[in-house]
Amino acid sequence: MKKLILKALLLTYFCTAASVALAQQAPQAEVSCFESRKGASEVVKRDLQPGWPNVKCSPLTGAVLWWGDPFDGTVPMGDMPLLENIPSGKAVVKPRSEKLALMPLCGVACHNGVGPKANPPKLPTSKKPTPIPTMAAMVPDLQNLQHGRDRIWCMDCHHTTQRNKLVDNFGDPISFDQPQLLCGKCHGDKMRDWRDGIHGKRIGEWASTGKKRWFTCTECHNPHNVQDGIRNRGFVQIAPETPPQLPKGMKDAKHELVHGVAH
Ligand code: HEC
Ligand code: HEC
Ligand code: HEC
Incomplete structure (x- = not known):
């Protein structure tokens, strides 16, 4: 018995030494x-x-x-109707703006009417779809936008003159970090569910009054293609995770197949 323990110990020692050596050799891939x-x-x-x-x-x-x-990289959620009672700093989100590589550019070039001198781009005068070849590479199915079944288009969501902003029903700007205010103007039911914690996701402190990170609408939904894919619902099915490890001593999980209550 003692010999066995010694062997096991030695094995563990060598394995650890080997993995430490390996880790030192190869620089950790990001x-x-x-x-x-x-x-x-x-x-x-x-x-x-x-x-x-x-x-x-x-x-x-x-x-x-x-x-x-869960609060790493988060900022306070910002004003949201009916959530005024949450003490400041208790509801936080991950800002979207830092993920949007093109946005800082959109607001200062082209869409403010500055752009190239010879052919300065004009701001749209109507909300109706028009061909915009320069945008085709950025928004797939631009002319046949996979959101709204041809009833909505760019300017229903994006602000006309401030391109680094979304737009509300009054034409006032909304931050990209508060997409719920945009989506909520058409999907009031979903916004209400989200506000109540039925739709979407929150992580953080367990207590209902505790600090929580709220996932915003655009963290899960791509606003440009919610009706894409075979299900025409925007989400493709993802592969399930592998089942958890069996408890010690259990050979298989066949008991799971047996109905608990006979009927
Ligand atoms: C339903 C609302 C909605 C419509 C309609 C819409 N957008 Fe957007 N768009 C958004 C939102 C919200 C974001 C930010 C997405 C995010 O946070 O991931 C965005 C992001 C973008 C970006 C920035 C991408 C980046 O990576 O920086 C571009 C460019 C853009 N939209 C162009 C368009 C064009 C062109 C149209 C019309 C063909 C359009 N959008 C229609 C809501 C919309
Ligand atoms: C200007 C109105 C408008 C805005 C703003 C808007 N949507 Fe939509 N959305 C629609 C319409 C219209 C449909 C199509 C519903 C239908 O005919 O099935 C739709 C469909 C959807 C669907 C698919 C629903 C389904 O049953 O297939 C999702 C998901 C969705 N929107 C999410 C969002 C998100 C997230 C935002 C914010 C980034 C947003 N919408 C902003 C009007 C809007
Ligand atoms: C944590 C991820 C997540 C967040 C955050 C989220 N959603 Fe969803 N949403 C989903 C999933 C998953 C579905 C189900 C999609 C399906 O059935 O194909 C869905 C479905 C929807 C639908 C279609 C519902 C239907 O009846 O078919 C709409 C509209 C929608 N969400 C809007 C929103 C809006 C608006 C917000 C923000 C206020 C939001 N979602 C936030 C994951 C999310």
Whole structure:
């Protein structure tokens, strides 16, 4: 018995030594995983403190499995009707603007009428669809936008003169960090559910009065293609995670197949 323990100890020692050596040799590749929408909500894995990663990525789907600190990189949500009673700093979101590489440019070039001197672009005079070849590469199905079944278009969501802003029903600007105010002007039912915690997702403190990170609409929905894909509902089915490890001593999970209550 003692021999066995010694062997096991030695094996552990060598394995650890080998993996330490390997880790030292190869520089750690940057791991990034997505929080809710692939291609739009990626986070780079890093240490918040030594040995304490900000996220754990699924080796299977590349999705975030858990957060080391759910408030990492968050900012206060901003004003939202009927949420005035939440003490400031208790409702936080991850800002979208930093994910939008093109936006800072849109507001200062072209769409403010500055742009190239020879052919200065004009601001749209109507909300109706018109061909905009320069935008085709950025918004797929531009002329046949996969949102609203041909009843809405760019200027229903984007501000005419301030291109780094969305637009509300009065024509006033909305920040990209508060998409709920935009989506809510047409999807009032979903916004109400989201506000009540029935739709979407929140993470953070357990107590109902505790600090929480709210996922905003555009973290999950791509505003340009919600009606894309075979289901015409915007979301493709994702592969399920592998089942959890069986408890010690259990050979298989066949008991799961047996109905608990006979009938
Ligand atoms: C339903 C509302 C809606 C409609 C309609 C819409 N957009 Fe957007 N658009 C948004 C929102 C919201 C974002 C920010 C997305 C995010 O946070 O990921 C955005 C982002 C963008 C961006 C920035 C992408 C980046 O990566 O910086 C461009 C460019 C854009 N839209 C162009 C258009 C054009 C052109 C049209 C018309 C063909 C259009 N949008 C129609 C809501 C809309
Ligand atoms: C100007 C009005 C308007 C705005 C703003 C708007 N939508 Fe829509 N949305 C529509 C319409 C119209 C439809 C099509 C409903 C239908 O005919 O099935 C739709 C469809 C959808 C669908 C698909 C629903 C389904 O049943 O297939 C989703 C998801 C969605 N919108 C999310 C959003 C999100 C997220 C935002 C904010 C970024 C947003 N919408 C902003 C008008 C709007
Ligand atoms: C954590 C992710 C997440 C967030 C945040 C989120 N949604 Fe959704 N939403 C979903 C999923 C998942 C579905 C179901 C899609 C399906 O059935 O194809 C959905 C469905 C919808 C639909 C279609 C509902 C229907 O009846 O078919 C609309 C409209 C919608 N969401 C709007 C919104 C709006 C507006 C917000 C923000 C106030 C929002 N969502 C926030 C994940 C999210």
